[in-house]
Amino acid sequence: MRQQSGDASFLRRLNTAAILRALRAAQVATVTELARAALVSRPTAETVVEDLLAEGWAEECGEEPGERQRGRPAKRFRFRASAGHVVGLSIGGYRLHAMGADLSGQILLSRKTRVHPEMSAEERLSEVTRFVDACAGELGTDTRGLASVGIGTTGVVDEEGRVIKSTVLPGWTGLHLQAELSRRIPAPVLVENDMRLAVLAEHWRGIAVGRSHVVYLFAGNRMALGLLINGQPYRGAHAASGELGEQPNGLWQIFGRVIDYAMAVEPGELRSPGQAAEFAFARAVEGDQRAAKAVEALAGSLAEGLVTVVNPFDPEMVVIGGSLSRGGALLVDPIQDHLQRVCLYAPEVVASQLGAESIVVGAVKLALNNVDTLLFS
CATH class of the missing domain: 3.30.420.40 (ATPase, nucleotide binding domain)
Incomplete structure (x- = not known):
């Protein structure tokens, strides 16, 4: 979204985030409905929607079949989920599993690649970087174009994405995994423990x-x-x-x-x-x-x-x-x-x-949650 300076631009960004949040929640809405949901005036909502259309975050919808009424129908808009993509990745001893999704959470690709338990940390990090880059390419972008990357790994992982202890992967204990991958992947990266991502996935798209x-x-x-x-x-x-x-x-x-x-x-x-x-x-x-x-x-x-x-x-x-x-x-x-x-x-x-896919699905949700934070805060 467009960045400006000063108090007026700060208020504009707040209004833009509120409208975008309302648009994503409503799926389809008119300017009047967005203004009401975001608690802003209709002229303000109109201006924000014009900006969102120009920047690719929103798109205008056509009429539904059979809903034409007399007079000029109100324009309706929806959040453009294809405006960005995320990648979720699970790191295991024997394989990497990645999924790519649009901003609505629709899974667009699922890829796996084999790795070896005896790999050094450096070798595993390089393979993760290469794999994320390949997935981004399949999504029609590069890693710089990804909105966020979520990573799940075994071991005790703190809030900063540091692996405090791992008994599964060599060289993983003490590794600041989030910082290392952020240095290699030019997109926002978050790292979390695999079991927390698994239960997150069950709550989002699974049986829970x-x-x-x-x-x-x-x-x-x-x-x-x-x-x-x-x-x-x-x-x-x-x-x-x-x-x-x-x-x-x-x-x-x-x-x-x-x-x-x-x-x-x-x-x-x-x-x-x-x-x-x-x-x-x-x-x-x-x-x-x-x-x-x-x-x-x-x-x-x-x-x-x-x-x-x-x-x-x-x-x-x-x-x-x-x-x-x-x-x-x-x-x-x-x-x-x-x-x-x-x-x-x-x-x-x-x-x-979800079976074995629970961790990577949770990693996708982690990435989407990060996008929400970046867009709406």
Whole structure:
């Protein structure tokens, strides 16, 4: 938006932000409706809308079929979502996953690329930079043209986007990831912990839409939590909320039965805990009773752990995410039954519909929230 100086220009910018906010919220509106929503005069609204049209933030709409009335119809306008694009990216040990979206949040592309767990921090940063640049090109712009970039990563991430501690990615502990990527990517960059982004995604576009208090359990080759309190991801005093740390006996205590089952059925096949669970899910669906018993034991272990969170936190919903979300009712039903028995107020237990995409979808939302801050503040 056009920058001016002095008190008058400051008031003009406030009015412009108010009109733009009202236009985005209304989807389609007349100048009179925008003036009323933004609490400004109609002449002021007309001038602002003219500027927004000229700068590409708004566009005029045609009439809807069958709505023509006598006299000259009022012009209607809408926010131009294609005026900018954002990229959301999740950084993992084995892959990068990016999504590009317009300013309405419509996903326009989804791309993945493989990386290696043993990559140095410098190599991983370079690959992230290259990948964001490639995604920007597919969106018809370059990185300078992106409105914002949201990044999700494992580890304890503070409010400035610094990775305080990471046990997954080499060289990540102590890395000021947001500053490093901002130096390489000429667009506004925000970095957040992956589990906070996962629960943000479920609240925005997933199964937790409309819920304010949610526990998101990421279960697979690692265990972590995302907490939503009053509709906002919870950070904790040290930004470490949701980090479960080292589990007793690793993941064996939780996944032992499905690992034993997978080894017994196919002893020559080495599987990670998450892969063993998925193998048992598939065989249980086919009617294998030993697989069903192994999955039931896995559900029982998860439920016992969830009780320690559910009872003090009192959430409305528990979302099972990560690779275990593919278990669906095989996991959800026994966990729900267990919580019904032992919790004062048992939350609804559901499987994530976003699955492995929850983190990158949350990164898109992080970028869109940043755009809102830049446009409307």
